[in-house]
Amino acid sequence: MRVCVIGTGYVGLVTGACLAHTGHEVICVDNNEEKVKTMKAGRSPIYEPGLSEIMTGAIQNGKIEFTTDLEAGVSHGDVLFIAVGTPPLPTGESDTRYVEAVARGIGAHLKQGYKVIVNKSTVPIGSGDWVRSIVLDGIAEREKSLVGAGKTGEDLVEHIEVEFDVVSNPEFLREGSAVYDTFNPDRIVLGSNSDRALTMMQELYAPIVNREVAENKELPPVPVVMTDLCSAEMIKYAANSFLATKISFINEVANICDRVGADVTQVAKGIGLDSRIGNKFLNAGIGWGGSCFPKDVSALVHTADDYGYDAQLLKSAVEVNQRQRLMALEKLQQELKILKGKTIGLLGLTFKPDTDDMRDAPSLVLIENLNRLGAKVKAYDPIVSQTGLRSGLSGVYVETDPERLADSCDALVLVTDWQQFADLDYAKMAKLMNSPIMVDGRNFLDRTALEAIGFRYVGIGH
Numbered sequence: 231m232r233v234c235v236i237g238t239g240y241v242g243l244v245t246g247a248c249l250a251h252t253g254h255e256v257i258c259v260d261n262n263e264e265k266v267k268t269m270k271a272g273r274s275p276i277y278e279p280g281l282s283e284i285m286t287g288a289i290q291n292g293k294i295e296f297t298t299d300l301e302a303g304v305s306h307g308d309v310l311f312i313a314v315g316t317p318p319l320p321t322g323e324s325d326t327r328y329v330e331a332v333a334r335g336i337g338a339h340l341k342q343g344y345k346v347i348v349n350k351s352t353v354p355i356g357s358g359d360w361v362r363s364i365v366l367d368g369i370a371e372r373e374k375s376l377v378g379a380g381k382t383g384e385d386l387v388e389h390i391e392v393e394f395d396v397v398s399n400p401e402f403l404r405e406g407s408a409v410y411d412t413f414n415p416d417r418i419v420l421g422s423n424s425d426r427a428l429t430m431m432q433e434l435y436a437p438i439v440n441r442e443v444a445e446n447k448e449l450p451p452v453p454v455v456m457t458d459l460c461s462a463e464m465i466k467y468a469a470n471s472f473l474a475t476k477i478s479f480i481n482e483v484a485n486i487c488d489r490v491g492a493d494v495t496q497v498a499k500g501i502g503l504d505s506r507i508g509n510k511f512l513n514a515g516i517g518w519g520g521s522c523f524p525k526d527v528s529a530l531v532h533t534a535d536d537y538g539y540d541a542q543l544l545k546s547a548v549e550v551n552q553r554q555r556l557m558a559l560e561k562l563q564q565e566l567k568i569l570k571g572k573t574i575g576l577l578g579l580t581f582k583p584d585t586d587d588m589r590d591a592p593s594l595v596l597i598e599n600l601n602r603l604g605a606k607v608k609a610y611d612p613i614v615s616q617t618g619l620r621s622g623l624s625g626v627y628v629e630t631d632p633e634r635l636a637d638s639c640d641a642l643v644l645v646t647d648w649q650q651f652a653d654l655d656y657a658k659m660a661k662l663m664n665s666p667i668m669v670d671g672r673n674f675l676d677r678t679a680l681e682a683i684g685f686r687y688v689g690i691g692h
């Protein structure tokens with residue numbers, strides 16, 4: 231099928247590249263010329279394992295193209311994905327102006343024939359109908375300008391006789407395993423009030439549904455959940471809010487464990503074996519961050535507020551998370567008492583491993599508060615230390631390797647559970663420190679091994 235993906239952020243680029251890999255003819259549109267140049271050369275502008283390989287393969291097979299030309303993209307695609315950003319506003323609502331501009335642009339460039347317009351961006355509930363109305367506005371504006379320019383006949387008819395439907399198709403991919411998640415999804419959600427559109431979407435996803443590109447091809451087909459537009463939009467918010475709440479729940483249990491002397495990792499194992507609870511997303515730590523959880527939970531709280539409903543559980547999940555980010559600070563104060571003049575080393579800066587994403591990273595809150603209390607902050611992160619990302623950070627000196635980080639530190643805090651942090655030379659690092667204290671913000675390190683080499687080990691609920 232012919233596909234156009236508008237917006238090449240995490241979601242758009244991964245969707246475009248993966249659909250091209252399954253054999254569709256894809257054009258990705260982005261208004262950033264530099265980015266388009268980079269992608270044309272087969273390079274991914276984001277750090278995402280496996281993505282550059284998929285892009286290069288698709289370019290070589292002639293399955294994917296990159297352009298800044300929206301009109302060319304719209305005329306190419308039978309299915310048009312809107313995958314632009316919806317960043318959070320200070321109020322907690324999503325900023326939908328980019329979605330609006332794209333929907334209007336699609337309307338302006340639609341020509342004769344049938345198109346399916348897919349909302350891949352995480353838009354507020356109810357946006358499906360709104361997108362439809364904006365596309366119609368775009369069509370009307372274009373019509374007016376054509377008539378104003380004296381166009382008649384074919385030009386006009388071609389523009390007026392357009393047919394389209396809107397589909398909500400939320401994504402559930404995790405940064406760092408976005409390509410894997412796209413090819414091995416737990417489910418695909420398609421929301422629309424049009425059977426014709428849903429049939430086309432099923433055809434589009436058939437290679438993924440039938441496990442043609444899955445790691446395990448023997449698995450039964452991927453379940454496809456078909457709903458109305460609004461329910462599909464709600465599924466995205468409910469899923470992310472549930473997962474965020476689950477983490478806040480285990481973090482709250484961890485804080486109680488700390489007080490009574492229980493071990494949250496054993497508690498998580500004990501409750502996670504109950505199949506009704508499940509063992510995933512029960513790792514206690516210094517809280518959730520990233521581009522999705524904070525934004526989506528706040529947006530759902532906001533939507534509930536708009537309808538006069540006080541979403542107390544979700545508000546609490548957010549509060550627990552805010553408090554949790556300061557838990558490492560509290561533990562440093564318990565160990566070192568006065569933080570003024572002390573040097574603290576952070577292991578990890580990104581909001582989670584295998585990504586270069588710093589959005590809403592717990593490290594940022596920690597840096598800000600350590601600075602406020604007069605501590606000097608250094609950090610080492612496998613990605614941030616090696617890229618230009620460090621220049622955007624303030625209040626922290628980014629070191630180039632873990633040993634330089636440890637040098638003269640009064641304590642280390644493990645902020646991100648990068649796999650390589652499991653095997654650092656901690657014995658050597660301990661010798662370089664003023665006092666070998668390790669606050670393990672992810673309960674990730676081997677406590678016994680660290681204690682054996684002289685570290686004072688402090689976990690979360692551990």
Ligand code: UDX
Pocket residue numbers: 401402403404405406470473477510511512513514515516517518519520521522523581582
């Ligand atoms: C998430 C959802 O998982 C994905 O389905 C959605 O589409 C986008 O949001 P992502 O933000 O990439 O994906 O990260 P995820 O792996 O879910 O982790 C989110 C945050 O929760 C991270 O800060 C992580 O460190 C934290 N986390 C996760 C925990 O603190 N404990 C856990 O047990 C799991």
